[in-house]
Amino acid sequence: MPVSKSQEWLKEEAHLKEIYAKLQEMQIKVEQASHEEDETSRNFVRNLSDDIKMNTNSPIDSFESLIEIEAKNQQLAQLKFKREWLERQKDSIEKLLASPYFAKLDVQYPDEASTESFYIGVAGFSDEQTHEQYIQDWRSPIANLYYENDLGPTSYEAPMGQVEVDLQNRRQIKVEKNDLLQFFDTATAIEDPMLLEVLGEESTAKLQDITSTIQKEQNAIIRDTKSDVLIVEGIAGSGKTSTVLQRIAFLLYRYREDLRAEQVLLLSPNPMFSKYIEEVLPSLGEKNPRQMTYRDLIQYPGSKRHIETLEEQLQISEYTSSVEAMKQLEAYVSHLTPSDLALRPLVKGDEEVISTQWMREKLATLPEDIAMYRKLDYLREQMSERLRQVIKEEAKKQKWRDKLENLSNEEYNQVFGVNKQGGKEQDLDKVVFQLVSRHYQVLRGKIQHYQWLNLQEHYYLATGNQLRDNISLDLGTEFAYFYYLMLRPTVDRQMKFMIVDEIQDYSEAQLYYLAQVFPKTRFTLVGDRYQAIFAQGVTFPRIAEIFKGDNRNIRQLSLLKSYRSSGPISRFMQQLISQKQGEVEIINRPGKEPEVLGFKDNDAYVTYLKNWLNQQATQERSVILTKDSQEALQVMSQLKEVAGLSAITHSSKMLFDSHLLVMPIYLAKGLEFDNVLVHNASKERFNTEKELNMLYTASSRAMHTLSVPYVGEKSSWL
Numbered sequence: 001m002p003v004s005k006s007q008e009w010l011k012e013e014a015h016l017k018e019i020y021a022k023l024q025e026m027q028i029k030v031e032q033a034s035h036e037e038d039e040t041s042r043n044f045v046r047n048l049s050d051d052i053k054m055n056t057n058s059p060i061d062s063f064e065s066l067i068e069i070e071a072k073n074q075q076l077a078q079l080k081f082k083r084e085w086l087e088r089q090k091d092s093i094e095k096l097l098a099s100p101y102f103a104k105l106d107v108q109y110p111d112e113a114s115t116e117s118f119y120i121g122v123a124g125f126s127d128e129q130t131h132e133q134y135i136q137d138w139r140s141p142i143a144n145l146y147y148e149n150d151l152g153p154t155s156y157e158a159p160m161g162q163v164e165v166d167l168q169n170r171r172q173i174k175v176e177k178n179d180l181l182q183f184f185d186t187a188t189a190i191e192d193p194m195l196l197e198v199l200g201e202e203s204t205a206k207l208q209d210i211t212s213t214i215q216k217e218q219n220a221i222i223r224d225t226k227s228d229v230l231i232v233e234g235i236a237g238s239g240k241t242s243t244v245l246q247r248i249a250f251l252l253y254r255y256r257e258d259l260r261a262e263q264v265l266l267l268s269p270n271p272m273f274s275k276y277i278e279e280v281l282p283s284l285g286e287k288n289p290r291q292m293t294y295r296d297l298i299q300y301p302g303s304k305r306h307i308e309t310l311e312e313q314l315q316i317s318e319y320t321s322s323v324e325a326m327k328q329l330e331a332y333v334s335h336l337t338p339s340d341l342a343l344r345p346l347v348k349g350d351e352e353v354i355s356t357q358w359m360r361e362k363l364a365t366l367p368e369d370i371a372m373y374r375k376l377d378y379l380r381e382q383m384s385e386r387l388r389q390v391i392k393e394e395a396k397k398q399k400w401r402d403k404l405e406n407l408s409n410e411e412y413n414q415v416f417g418v419n420k421q422g423g424k425e426q427d428l429d430k431v432v433f434q435l436v437s438r439h440y441q442v443l444r445g446k447i448q449h450y451q452w453l454n455l456q457e458h459y460y461l462a463t464g465n466q467l468r469d470n471i472s473l474d475l476g477t478e479f480a481y482f483y484y485l486m487l488r489p490t491v492d493r494q495m496k497f498m499i500v501d502e503i504q505d506y507s508e509a510q511l512y513y514l515a516q517v518f519p520k521t522r523f524t525l526v527g528d529r530y531q532a533i534f535a536q537g538v539t540f541p542r543i544a545e546i547f548k549g550d551n552r553n554i555r556q557l558s559l560l561k562s563y564r565s566s567g568p569i570s571r572f573m574q575q576l577i578s579q580k581q582g583e584v585e586i587i588n589r590p591g592k593e594p595e596v597l598g599f600k601d602n603d604a605y606v607t608y609l610k611n612w613l614n615q616q617a618t619q620e621r622s623v624i625l626t627k628d629s630q631e632a633l634q635v636m637s638q639l640k641e642v643a644g645l646s647a648i649t650h651s652s653k654m655l656f657d658s659h660l661l662v663m664p665i666y667l668a669k670g671l672e673f674d675n676v677l678v679h680n681a682s683k684e685r686f687n688t689e690k691e692l693n694m695l696y697t698a699s700s701r702a703m704h705t706l707s708v709p710y711v712g713e714k715s716s717w718l
């Protein structure tokens with residue numbers, strides 16, 4: 001509890017006011033600088049056309065004009081850089097003004113007489129002139145002491161090396177603007193009081209950042225810089241998603257000189273998940289990384305096949321692959337010779353523009369030991385060049401000139417975007433060349449996208465699988481890998497970090513794909529074996545084995561405490577998974593015991609559901625979780641008269657504002673609600689191990705209350 005107006009309280013209060021005033025001063029300065037910058041940019045643009053006059057009278061004049069343009073370009077880049085910097089400044093000052101800091105460390109350095117105090121906030125803040133650091137960014141080296149929470153002799157990793165210190169006090173401080181609300185010194189607290197307070201709050205529709213209450217075991221994940229592959233197994237609600245998002249913010253700060261947000265890829269389980277987490281990184285002043293689902297990742301250029309949806313994957317998954325099958329593809333490609341290639345001639349209508357014979361002759365000129373993808377790349381370049389030649393030859397023919405002459409003014413304008421005007425002979429050549437190029441344009445695309453190579457045929461020869469229009473995720477993976485092995489598209493290699501959530505839902509073949517296609521990328525893989533609800537999920541020991549190759553440095557960590565759920569709900573989760581030797585550490589947060597009630601028939605059950613929904617407080621978020629989306633619609637139809645209830649049956653249709661929902665468990669993965677009801681947990685519906693995982697996944701969405709009713713006999717897992 002706050003020490004009422006003690007000396008210490010008054011000191012903290014005075015310090016806060018002082019820093020707040022400095023922040024306000026800085027805000028004014030940055031605003032002014034920003035206005036000035038705007039004015040400079042406007043003038044720059046206004047004068048641009050006067051300043052640059054392209055003079056092409058002589059080569060020297062042209063050259064000088066180009067130099068002038070280049071100089072302007074540089075000025076423009078500088079202006080842009082400065083504006084972006086000011087925007088970032090404005091942004092972080094705004095955040096700090098809302099709450100300047102959340103912690104203070106008293107640190108004793110070995111050779112100094114007195115202790116030094118450091119305040120920690122969501123961003124750093126220092127004096128422009130003296131560079132005195134008033135607030136330390138939570139990602140700075142010294143802030144690690146706060147999260148490590150080791151009082152007494154300890155150390156932190158600074159850019160110059162390890163710094164030994166004595167941490168004399170660690171204070172958690174709650175402030176709002178310039179109001180000091182509370183502070184706690186760690187030495188006096190048994191369990192993190194700020195954490196308990198945050199966890200007791202109502203749920204929010206979107207995930208929030210956890211900067212001020214990151215726990216020690218989470219901090220180890222966030223700040224890991226040594227592992228190539230970091231594998232985190234954590235129970236439901238242990239903060240895996242929150243932790244990896246904080247980790248992204250940490251990495252962008254730590255490697256700020258050469259890591260851009262676009263070089264970090266977050267693979268999310270479904271598009272809805274991206275919406276759920278979209279506010280966390282901006283709240284930390286960072287840009288969101290690239291985000292996509294695994295389905296998006298394995299789509300290759302020009303593919304139009306339908307890859308099974310999440311729901312289809314849950315129910316059928318007709319083709320599952322394996323690491324062995326993926327290795328067979330490697331063997332097939334490594335033994336392939338140019339004479340085996342299934343090539344298609346490049347044709348335009350009836351005309352064969354490039355024959356397969358020509359292609360084979362080109363390939364035959366290459367040394368044998370060159371990798372197949374390089375040979376194909378070389379051939380692609382040669383084909384582009386050949387097409388240019390064909391166009392040049394073709395343009396000499398009279399028929400194109402005739403064609404050009406016969407174009408009406410309107411047609412001409414459509415083709416060339418300018419009006420037709422009888423030109424000089426030299427211009428005419430150019431225009432004819434353009435006309436012929438347009439005629440053959442479609443062939444350029446065909447060359448670029450390797451449509452002259454029958455990849456499907458090769459895939460069939462390698463595996464015996466025909467690619468139909470609808471394919472399973474694993475089959476899509478195999479074909480994407482095959483595409484990669486044959487052609488090695490380059491774009492993916494720029495990815496420096498990849499973060500994969502819900503890793504337990506990936507198959508071995510899918511993980512093998514990631515491990516092979518992104519050899520230079522550093523991975524953070526997080527998941528929970530007890531939330532595996534798809535048929536082809538991987539086991540945790542196998543993940544490390546799959547990623548082991550090429551001297552990758554692998555580290556495995558675990559998170560055992562559920563921060564989402566109250567103590568009684570965590571104990572319920574513990575009981576469920578202890579049947580499979582799972583562990584849960586219980587957090588000391590009081591709450592209601594989960595309700596496991598039996599009903600004789602459906603009518604009584606539906607009445608219970610209606611009562612349950614009607615009882616929920618309007619500001620809280622409550623959900624009924626079903627096994628699939630069809631069931632969600634059935635339940636919805638029985639509960640039509642409940643006001644404000646909505647059913648979600650597709651990941652693109654999430655209603656984040658709605659407070660009463662019915663939805664399938666697989667769509668609720670990763671999300672959380674104040675109150676959860678698991679639809680009819682009867683014996684016949686929750687019987688297998690997969691169904692146990694579903695029951696656990698559903699129950700663990702609950703923060704404050706959980707209800708697990710059943711009709712007839714209850715599930716033997718309960």
Ligand SMILES: Nc1ncnc2c1ncn2[C@@H]1O[C@H](COP(=O)(O)OP(=O)(O)OP(=O)(O)O)[C@@H](O)[C@H]1O
Pocket residue numbers: 195198199208209210213214215218234235236237238239240241242243528531563564669670671672700
């Ligand atoms: N250190 C923390 N401080 C405050 N809240 C936390 C902390 N860690 C986790 N939480 C909260 O716990 C909840 C669960 O976190 P999160 O969704 O990241 O867990 P998860 O392990 O990804 O869960 P699941 O596997 O069930 O999807 C969130 O509300 C999050 O804000």
